[in-house]
Amino acid sequence: MHESQIRWRLRRGMKELDVLLTRWFDNQWSQARASERAAFVDLLACEDPDIWSWLMGYSQPPQGPLADAIAGLRR
Known part of the structure; x- marks a missing residue:
């Protein structure tokens, strides 16, 4: 997936998620492993x-890559 497509998918229904996901993308994406x-x-x-719910610790994400x-x- 191209970075512009990912950036579009960062637009969520919750402003809080927009901020958290966009911050990770802006700060970590370029040096993240595949x-x-x-x-x-x-x-x-x-x-x-x-x-x-997963980010706030209200529930556990599925084990594996999503949990990571x-x-x-x-x-």
Whole structure:
């Protein structure tokens, strides 16, 4: 997926998610490993309430790459 397409997908229904996801993309994307980039793109396919719940620690993300992406966003 091209960076412009990813940037478009950063526009979410929740302003808080817009800020968190865009901040990671702007600050980490260029130096992220391919596996981190893939996990981030996969995360963007998830529903906003799920992402928010995982980021806030209200629920646990599925184990694997999505959990790693959430951990990276929380740092």
